[in-house]
Amino acid sequence: MCGIAGYAGALPRDEVAALLRRMCGAIAHRGPDAQGVHVSDGAGLGHRRLSVIDLTADGAQPMHSACGTFSIAYNGEIFNYIELRKMLEARGRRFRTASDTEVVLQLYEEYGPDFVTHLNGDFALAIWDERHKRMVLARDRMGVRPLFYTWHRGVFYFASEVKALLQVPGVEAEIDPFALDQIFTLWAPIAPRTPFKGIFELPPAHMMIVENGEARSRPYWALAFPEGGERDPRSEGGIAEELRTLLEDATRIRLRADVEVGSFLSGGLDSSIVSGLAARMAPNGLRTFSVTFDDAEFDESDYQQTMVRALGTQHHSIACGPEDIAGIFPAVVWHMERPVTRTAPAPLYQLSGLVREQGLKVVLSGEGADEIFAGYDLFREARIRRFCGRQPGSQIRPHLFRKIYPYLSSLQQQTPEYLAAFFGTGVDAADDPLFSHRPRIRATAGAKMFFSRDLRDQLAGYDATEEIASELPEAFVRWHPLHQAQYIETRFLLPGYILSSQGDRMAMAHGVETRFPFLDHRLVEFAAQIPPNLKLKGLREKHILRAATADLLPQAISERPKQPYRAPDSASFRGPVGDYVDEIMSAEAVTANGLFNPLAAAKLLEKCRRDVATGFRDNAAFVGIVSTQLWAREFSNMVSNRSREASV
Secondary structure, three states: OEEEEEEOEEEOOOOOOEEEEEHHHHHHHHHHEEEEEEEEEOOEEEEEEEOOOOOOOOOOOOEEEOOOEEEEEEEEEEOHHHHHHHHHHHHHOOOOOOOHHHHHHHHHHHHHHHHHHHOOEEEEEEEEEEOOOEEEEEEEEOOOOOEEEEOOEEEEEEOOOOOHHHHHHHHHOOEEEEHHHHHHHOOOOOOOOOOEEEEOOOOOOOOEEEOOOOEEEEOOOOOOOOOOOOOOOOOHHHHHHHHHHHHHHHHHHOOOOOOEEEEEEEHHHHHHHHHHHHHHHOOOOOOEEEOOOOOOOOHHHHHHHHHHHHHHHEEEEEEEEEEHHHHHHHHHHHHOOOOOOOOHHHHHHHHHHHHOOOOEEEOOOOOOOHOOOOHHHHHHHHHHHHHHOOOOOOOOOOHHHHHHHOOOOOOOOOHHHHHHHHOOOOOOOOOOHHHHHHHHHHHHHHHHHHHHHHHHOOOOOOOOOHHHHHOOHHHHHHHHHHHHHHHHHHHHHHHHHOOOHHHHHHOOOOOOOOEEEHHHHHHHHHHHOHHHHHOOOOEOHHHHHHHHHHHHHHHHHOOOOOOOOOOOHHHHHOOOHOOOHHHHHHHHHHOOOEHHHHEHHHHHHHHOOOOOOOHHHHHHHHHHHHHHHHHHOOOOOHHHHHHHHOOO
């Protein structure tokens, strides 16, 4: 795992090496082991290395082909590189190193831009093709690894993180109001948009070719579901067996490394399955890592210890309290490079620091299972809402909402009328493509009432949900409703928030690589074909996954109801550690940025500080305002510091 940076275009050769070093220096946390730059005629590549495979200097980057025509800077891992190497050797190719990087480079030599379809991995890469004078960029199918780009004065720049692009003189950190609206509606921007105006993200499963001063991008893979209902000729047992085989292989190839591989262990079903499989395969035992909370509403330590005893792992945990979240939140925003409406990334930042302190660079994670096997509450919620919508006057059906949210004590006390109103029973049209996500969208978007009048004017007539709807494939309307909901979650929120704010950026802040067996594209494609009733059986989420892995886990884990990962939000900022909040939420600071209503923000701060009960909307608004104000402060300071350094 690494960080990359580079450019394509005409720049003075006596200046670009220093620029590439500055760009790489801004993302040194991604690759603390080594740095390299390469300057060619019309292009440059920079690389920060985190040594995981082929620890020798032979694996250093940028790497060049034997003929010198092709050069690569690459962030990620190709998990099937051993099989690809054997295939290429059978075609007559010879290798100088043991690295997966050279496999990618020779694969490009062999197949040209189609090389990317052969890759099974998490990657963001850049290949400079000297023969055709073109830069080829590609990003993995699921969006695990990030890749950003911008144009400035006719030159194309790219990097693993935006902070590297901000090293380019003249590239500014200005908020994109439409991206902020998307974050306050959908939790994340819709790629290629980012919070930085004029800076873009290459979407997952896309390739971009920069040639002759132009950039052309295209998808090379797309998630698709079957049309025509739930029929499947295979037996449930046969599907479960094939699923287990795929999951075992996805885990096996993600244990490939020349360093020790550990595993996150939250105590939930998904990380327990991954840890259970890895523990059977790790020749020298498995080390596991967890975060715990003092508040029982968020803590899962009892389940974590159940799995530790069952697997016999060497376990490490770190306690995360509200004061910890407040204390590290500025660093979290700095590494996320975007505002957020939840504090959930902060404990994962702390957990990744623990992994690095224990001497590990690589951990497995259970992310992705909820998306591809229908584990989230919103999938069950959508089914109940459709059920209630058929009898909107029913006093019995709304009680089902309590069943899927046992961990929300306040919800358990509500009347059927309240439950029906809160979840929008009878309000949303069943044929609305975003039906499954409407309650979440309404709850989150309520925080936009704190936007300033000027920001509201800029956003007049804009609807982020219409933008999502316009991105849906033509076949979407012919998919089962559960598959529609899964597509929206997997296509937008998974890469935009889960794998970014809670995944790559929190781990790589400490030079730690996360690997996701559930996001092996073979498994994702297989899961998409499983009938909906085997993923969500009644209200039993991830039914087929539980059936395929029951022998791996204690019953207390395999039959455990879903408890989503959460962390304290506004409550984290009530103590003295969060004193910086007073500064960034002062009337002067809020007015200066012009994004929020200073009076409304002040009242919200007072409400949270007085420990007045705050609901979802106020929590989302508070964290959203704090993170946005931090974002503006941190990145405007970065650009100012760059300008001062350049003038010295």
